[in-house]
Amino acid sequence: MAELQVIRAVCPHDCPDTCGMLVTVENGRAIKLRGDPDHPFTRGFLCQKVSRYLERVYHPERLLYPQLRVGPKGAGEFRRASWDEALDLIAAKFREIAGSADGPQAILPYSYAGTMGKLHGSSLDRRFFHRLGASLLDRTICATAGAAGCDITLGTRAAFDPDAIVHARYIINWGSNTSVTNMHLWALMHQARKRGATIVTIDPHRSKTAEKSDWWLPIRPGTDAALALGMMHILWRDGWIDQDYLDRYCVGVDQLRDRALNEYPPEKVSRITNLPVADIEKLARAYGTIKPACIRFNYGLQRHRGGGMAVRTIACLPAVIGAWRLPGGGALLSTSKLYPFNAAVLERPDLIPRGTRTINMVQLAEALAGELPGPPVRAIYVYNANPAAVNPDQRRVLEGFRREDLFTVVHEQFPTDTAMYADVLLPATSQLEHFDLHGSYGHLYVQTNEPAIEPLGEARSNTDVFRLLAAKMGFEPELFQVSDEELAREALAVPASNGALKNVTLDRLRREGPVRLELPKDYAPFAAGNFPTPSGKCELYSARLAAQGLDPLPAYTPPYEDPQTRPELAAKYPLQMLSPPKPAFLNSTFVNIDSLRLDAGAPTVEMHPADAAPRGIRPGQWTRVFNDRGSYRARAVVGESVRPGVVVCLGVYWNRYTSDGVNVNATTSTALTDFGGGATFFDNLVEVAAE
Ligand SMILES: Nc1nc2c(c(=O)[nH]1)N[C@H]1C(S)=C(S)[C@@H](COP(=O)(O)OP(=O)(O)OC[C@H]3O[C@@H](n4cnc5c(=O)[nH]c(N)nc54)[C@H](O)[C@@H]3O)O[C@H]1N2
Numbered sequence: 001m002a003e004l005q006v007i008r009a010v011c012p013h014d015c016p017d018t019c020g021m022l023v024t025v026e027n028g029r030a031i032k033l034r035g036d037p038d039h040p041f042t043r044g045f046l047c048q049k050v051s052r053y054l055e056r057v058y059h060p061e062r063l064l065y066p067q068l069r070v071g072p073k074g075a076g077e078f079r080r081a082s083w084d085e086a087l088d089l090i091a092a093k094f095r096e097i098a099g100s101a102d103g104p105q106a107i108l109p110y111s112y113a114g115t116m117g118k119l120h121g122s123s124l125d126r127r128f129f130h131r132l133g134a135s136l137l138d139r140t141i142c143a144t145a146g147a148a149g150c151d152i153t154l155g156t157r158a159a160f161d162p163d164a165i166v167h168a169r170y171i172i173n174w175g176s177n178t179s180v181t182n183m184h185l186w187a188l189m190h191q192a193r194k195r196g197a198t199i200v201t202i203d204p205h206r207s208k209t210a211e212k213s214d215w216w217l218p219i220r221p222g223t224d225a226a227l228a229l230g231m232m233h234i235l236w237r238d239g240w241i242d243q244d245y246l247d248r249y250c251v252g253v254d255q256l257r258d259r260a261l262n263e264y265p266p267e268k269v270s271r272i273t274n275l276p277v278a279d280i281e282k283l284a285r286a287y288g289t290i291k292p293a294c295i296r297f298n299y300g301l302q303r304h305r306g307g308g309m310a311v312r313t314i315a316c317l318p319a320v321i322g323a324w325r326l327p328g329g330g331a332l333l334s335t336s337k338l339y340p341f342n343a344a345v346l347e348r349p350d351l352i353p354r355g356t357r358t359i360n361m362v363q364l365a366e367a368l369a370g371e372l373p374g375p376p377v378r379a380i381y382v383y384n385a386n387p388a389a390v391n392p393d394q395r396r397v398l399e400g401f402r403r404e405d406l407f408t409v410v411h412e413q414f415p416t417d418t419a420m421y422a423d424v425l426l427p428a429t430s431q432l433e434h435f436d437l438h439g440s441y442g443h444l445y446v447q448t449n450e451p452a453i454e455p456l457g458e459a460r461s462n463t464d465v466f467r468l469l470a471a472k473m474g475f476e477p478e479l480f481q482v483s484d485e486e487l488a489r490e491a492l493a494v495p496a497s498n499g500a501l502k503n504v505t506l507d508r509l510r511r512e513g514p515v516r517l518e519l520p521k522d523y524a525p526f527a528a529g530n531f532p533t534p535s536g537k538c539e540l541y542s543a544r545l546a547a548q549g550l551d552p553l554p555a556y557t558p559p560y561e562d563p564q565t566r567p568e569l570a571a572k573y574p575l576q577m578l579s580p581p582k583p584a585f586l587n588s589t590f591v592n593i594d595s596l597r598l599d600a601g602a603p604t605v606e607m608h609p610a611d612a613a614p615r616g617i618r619p620g621q622w623t624r625v626f627n628d629r630g631s632y633r634a635r636a637v638v639g640e641s642v643r644p645g646v647v648v649c650l651g652v653y654w655n656r657y658t659s660d661g662v663n664v665n666a667t668t669s670t671a672l673t674d675f676g677g678g679a680t681f682f683d684n685l686v687e688v689a690a691e
């Protein structure tokens with residue numbers, strides 16, 4: 001009889017839910033993977049993608065040994081190498097560059113959230129590149145505009161106990177495809193609905209969430225700040241504000257009231273947002289009168305020029321009506337800041353040489369083209385990321401990767417679009433093959449992921465590779481020869497004042513499974529103010545912005561590529577294009593899982609009949625979507641899922657799985673958001689032509 005073991009694991013992917021999983025192992029092979037029914041938040045159900053995780057682990061295309069390039073750049077022709085040979089080559093190249101006139105800053109680490117684990121996401125990798133003196137990477141591709149926007153108003157990310165959302169009676173999904181991107185919160189919203197809550201979705205696209213909501217408001221892309229200010233106009237005009245909350249816990253009340261009343265009347269907001277005045281009035285009245293009201297805003301919202309300001313502005317709304325007072329009221333962007341993990345001890349920023357430059361990851365195209373200040377990028381080390389598919393201005397990103405004088409290392413589980421450009425391609429472990437420690441950005445539980453099986457082939461984890469590479473570079477063993485368990489203990493060893501982790505130890509996590517942060521039930525952090533801003537109040541008026549010469553009050557900033565303010569550009573490219581991921585994919589992860597890709601079908605462009613007809617585009621027909629940056633093919637879906645003037649191309653496909661070898665990011669731009677240096681993927685004018 002084979003012996004069956006059940007191992008507790010954690011979904012490592014970039015998603016707020018961070019699900020608990022149970023892996024059944026028989027004779028060293030994982031034979032079953034399911035949601036952990038004992039996980040208090042994710043409660044035993046997994047998404048369509050991760051329920052197929054074993055297809056990913058045992059995929060025939062898993063990279064199983066190191067390889068060196070033998071063909072032209074990008075052709076994906078490699079020969080097998082030993083780990084020793086591959087690492088010697090990397091170390092020699094890094095030493096040569098570091099010792100040259102360009103110095104170590106000519107080396108660029110490039111990673112994002114392939115795994116969200118504390119160890120394999122950001123620990124020895126950071127230590128290694130800090131010790132080397134490599135360029136720093138500003139990891140802005142997803143969330144920094146919203147983080148910066150929240151920080152201005154609240155001093156931290158908007159959060160409350162997600163479990164408490166069951167108490168809410170008015171729930172706004174604002175630029176959040178919650179039923180897809182945060183499905184366990186959606187399940188709780190559904191419970192709230194059974195108790196009488198109304199669910200509203202504000203989104204230019206009739207997303208799966210919009211479809212299942214009580215009311216869909218198809219706002220024009222990039223205009224959410226105007227809507228929020230229009231709501232404030234009505235809240236003040238009609239007296240639905242919480243004057244006591246404003247007086248006690250906010251600064252700049254009169255200034256914000258005057259701005260909203262004088263500058264954002266509903267008629268003007270209607271022209272900006274393309275929403276009828278009656279709908280703006282109805283939304284504001286409901287938001288101001290049904291309690292508790294909560295806003296789930298998410299990162300899709302902030303991928304526009306004014307993304308930071310939009311999030312700052314929406315983050316003012318709960319204070320205006322005093323929604324933070326009640327469990328389930330307020331606004332939720334991310335719970336990540338509630339976890340006081342000791343990142344500094346893991347990453348060792350003290351090792352960074354003074355004056356080291358920082359490269360914004362959104363501008364990889366510019367960095368590889370040598371257009372940023374400082375030495376040229378001569379070597380790039382990519383891990384936990386697939387920039388050839390997910391970065392904006394793809395044509396220029398790929399041009400950069402094709403540079404003959406660029407030395408590219410890619411550490412991956414799969415032969416991704418980026419892996420095709422590697423000089424050295426290293427095989428990475430999957431989540432079932434290594435240990436890790438996890439927080440979450442959508443709930444309040446800490447978890448450990450135990451390895452269920454041995455690494456496949458010669459795959460190695462991220463921390464392992466940096467241990468080996470540090471040894472090859474002759475770096476201090478005391479910095480790098482530390483085990484994953486020791487790293488986890490370091491991450492949990494926080495000063496006693498950081499109460500939320502005070503009773504969370506590695507031993508307890510291993511014994512008990514998911515452990516909740518030490519926070520009160522129905523945690524409502526701002527029920528009585530306590531905003532971690534410089535003033536200690538909710539900053540409706542921001543003295544910090546004023547000191548930088550910026551508008552201290554919330555305001556509407558039009559998109560860069562906006563038909564209302566850029567008529568000359570719109571004459572050529574009249575359609576505002578959004579490109580959020582298909583539900584079957586996680587950004588570009590899972591695109592190579594055949595069952596999921598088949599389910600997703602070919603790339604599509606959703607357009608309104610009023611836009612399709614004059615272009616002679618019929619449903620199902622192949623089209624070309626293009627602007628000055630690039631062009632790609634998609635099949636037309638004609639219908640009412642978007643309003644006239646807006647098109648939606650769900651992504652993010654691998655280039656090698658499309659008919660023309662490129663994806664939506666052929667058209668997106670590297671322009672940055674107003675705050676946080678974030679990506680503006682959805683601030684993108686295009687034209688669509690029938691083929
Ligand atoms: N299945 C699945 N789950 C995921 C992911 C995935 O790829 N697949 N990605 C994960 C990651 S990395 C992230 S960051 C989160 C993101 O989570 P979300 O922010 O929920 O995801 P998005 O689909 O990017 O954007 C949400 C919605 O914003 C809308 N939107 C775009 N522009 C605007 C605008 O100007 N105003 C308004 N009001 N809405 C707008 C889009 O149409 C989209 O429906 O999801 C995570 N979860």
Ligand SMILES: Nc1nc2c(c(=O)[nH]1)N[C@H]1C(S)=C(S)[C@@H](COP(=O)(O)OP(=O)(O)OC[C@H]3O[C@@H](n4cnc5c(=O)[nH]c(N)nc54)[C@H](O)[C@@H]3O)O[C@H]1N2
Nearest residue numbers: 112113114142383384385386390411428579580587588589
């Ligand atoms: N047009 C458009 N572009 C977008 C988006 C969009 O909505 N529209 N979404 C944006 C967003 S929100 C984000 S967050 C970014 C995401 O961009 P990325 O973080 O690059 O995300 P993924 O495409 O999921 O690629 C992650 C890669 O990490 C690898 N990986 C996983 N685990 C490990 C590991 O343990 N070790 C190593 N070495 N590798 C591992 C996976 O195999 C995968 O190929 O994309 C952005 N790009």
Ligand SMILES: [Mo]
Nearest residue numbers: 014142143299
């Ligand atoms: Mo993201």
